Amino acid sequence: MHDIRIIRDDPAAFDAGLARRGLEPAAAEILALDERRRAAATALQAALARRNEASKAIGQAKAQRDDAAAEALMAEVAGLKDSLPALEDAERQLTGALEARLAVIPNLPLADVPDGADETENALVHERGTPPDFVFAPREHDAIGPALGLDFDTGVKLAGARFTLLRGPVARLYRALGQFMLDTLAGQHGYELAVPPLLVRDEVMFGTGQLPKFAEDSFRTLDGRWLIPTSEVSLTNIVREAILTEAELPLRLTALTPCFRSEAGAAGRDTRGFIRQHQFDKVEMVSITTPEASEAEHERMTACAEDILVRLELPFRRMKLCTGDMGFAAARTYDLEVWLPGQARYREISSCSTCTDFQSRRMNARYRPAGEKTTRFVHTLNGSGLAVGRTLVAVLENHQRADGSVAVPAALRPYLGGDEAIGPA
Incomplete structure (x- = not known):
């Protein structure tokens, strides 16, 4: 399996290694998929963080007898809770897709390996x-x-x-x-x-x-x-x-x-x-x-x-x-x-x-x-x-x-x- 961080750091070198294997460039495709995965992970983490923040704020609003604020926060938390399964599923599917793509790419040859077709x-x-x-x-x-x-x-x-x-x-x-x-x-x-x-x-x-x-x-x-x-x-x-x-x-x-x-x-x-x-x-x-x-x-x-x-x-x-x-x-x-x-x-x-x-x-x-x-x-x-x-x-x-x-x-x-x-x- 390839390290996605190495592909991010030097996509041209990764594609050059694939070319030596007789394969088409793949870095751009992989990095685009990785970007979508990271965006989904960020959205999921932001939703989890906001849910936790809002849940704490509910208690504070109730302590201050601010019923309207508490009700608004509870509605927000409920909405976040409803949205989490879809966000988790999107992050899980994109992670699986990235891993599946990397899983079928062969190891890259070391520098001293001679180039050749067969x-x-x-x-x-x-x-x-x-x-x-x-x-x-x-x-x-x-x-x-x-x-x-x-x-x-x-x-x-x-x-x-x-x-x-x-x-x-x-x-x-x-x-x-x-x-x-x-x-x-x-x-x-x-x-x-x-x-x-x-x-x-x-x-x-x-x-x-x-x-x-x-x-x-x-x-x-x-x-x-x-x-x-x-x-x-x-x-x-x-x-x-x-x-x-x-x-x-x-x-x-x-x-x-x-x-x-x-x-x-x-x-x-x-x-x-x-x-x-x-x-x-x-x-x-x-x-x-x-x-x-x-x-x-x-x-x-x-x-x-x-x-x-x-x-x-x-x-x-x-x-x-x-x-x-x-x-x-x-x-x-x-x-x-x-x-x-x-x-x-x-x-x-x-x-x-x-x-x-x-x-x-x-x-x-x-x-x-x-x-x-x-x-x-x-x-x-x-x-x-x-x-x-x-x-x-x-x-x-x-x-x-x-x-x-x-x-x-x-x-x-x-x-x-x-x-x-x-x-x-």
């Missing part, structure tokens, strides 16, 4: 690792996986398109990956383990920016709750409507959860294989910190995700997303893209974003700086550490062997009883 204009930050050189033609994961237990047909039979059943060796590898990621983030990088709810309320989805604009991309239950599209939603909202002390920050949380997405905005994309599913598992990282520390925290979080890829011996690159490719709540995003030999290209495996105070304003999440009485909004960050399914795809393709088996990276072997490879069941 993913073709993202900026390369660095590359790590060397793509493997096979002596045979590398296969894609959907050709390697079925012999190892990646069962696309049964997944579709059970639940429909974009669902997959995992069995046997590939299921063991999948579980090992998730636990390895959690252990690394908690044991090596100081993230606190959490097991959050998978179902959340409207206000929780609103807090991180999934509602109202992206309702069609998520699944809603009959009782009005939402299946989380990522545990960012649950973890970030832990601090909603709270005032933290500065000593409590930063908070660093991680969780491995199922995630559920309708993929309404991705029709026709990645319909084959295990890349884009309605249900998938992801290890999430969330940081809550002060504004002064959020820049360093963004770099730290992204480096933690990169460490997972390094330990799994997967070549990757870091991209800084351009303004046209960033998510709704992000002010800056780094995507980590892993090399997939079967496709002979890099594919996204993690997104790490700083959201500045955009989400915290929606959640009313604040902290009190040491030695101060006033509060400030916290900064929130989130990142994948990593998407388990896409990591499975990367391991299958980068560590595949000619005989159909897949080598197990050394870091994963303790999770698979020391096995150095998995083969067809």
Whole structure:
């Protein structure tokens, strides 16, 4: 959510930020609505103040036996009382309209975010690792996986398109990956383990920016709750409507959860294989910190995700997303893209974003700086550490062997009883 005071102070800068996002100017419209809201609030406060003043004057008039003045004042108070519901309703409706307008405007990009329309204009930050050189033609994961237990047909039979059943060796590898990621983030990088709810309320989805604009991309239950599209939603909202002390920050949380997405905005994309599913598992990282520390925290979080890829011996690159490719709540995003030999290209495996105070304003999440009485909004960050399914795809393709088996990276072997490879069941 945007701070209306910042828009009032510099509407041109606000519109310039929207333009970088490819959006039309909105400051004039928002400020006109704000002016009407403030006028309605002023009228309401004036009516309340006059009612209170007149009510006191009635007693004074009666004490002075001025019956005519008392009757006039009582008539005025009665009229004010009758007018208050309409004034309150006008102020409430204009406040709601302003909040609704602000709620669908994305976060503004930070100054160092490259301008661009789509993913073709993202900026390369660095590359790590060397793509493997096979002596045979590398296969894609959907050709390697079925012999190892990646069962696309049964997944579709059970639940429909974009669902997959995992069995046997590939299921063991999948579980090992998730636990390895959690252990690394908690044991090596100081993230606190959490097991959050998978179902959340409207206000929780609103807090991180999934509602109202992206309702069609998520699944809603009959009782009005939402299946989380990522545990960012649950973890970030832990601090909603709270005032933290500065000593409590930063908070660093991680969780491995199922995630559920309708993929309404991705029709026709990645319909084959295990890349884009309605249900998938992801290890999430969330940081809550002060504004002064959020820049360093963004770099730290992204480096933690990169460490997972390094330990799994997967070549990757870091991209800084351009303004046209960033998510709704992000002010800056780094995507980590892993090399997939079967496709002979890099594919996204993690997104790490700083959201500045955009989400915290929606959640009313604040902290009190040491030695101060006033509060400030916290900064929130989130990142994948990593998407388990896409990591499975990367391991299958980068560590595949000619005989159909897949080598197990050394870091994963303790999770698979020391096995150095998995083969067809």
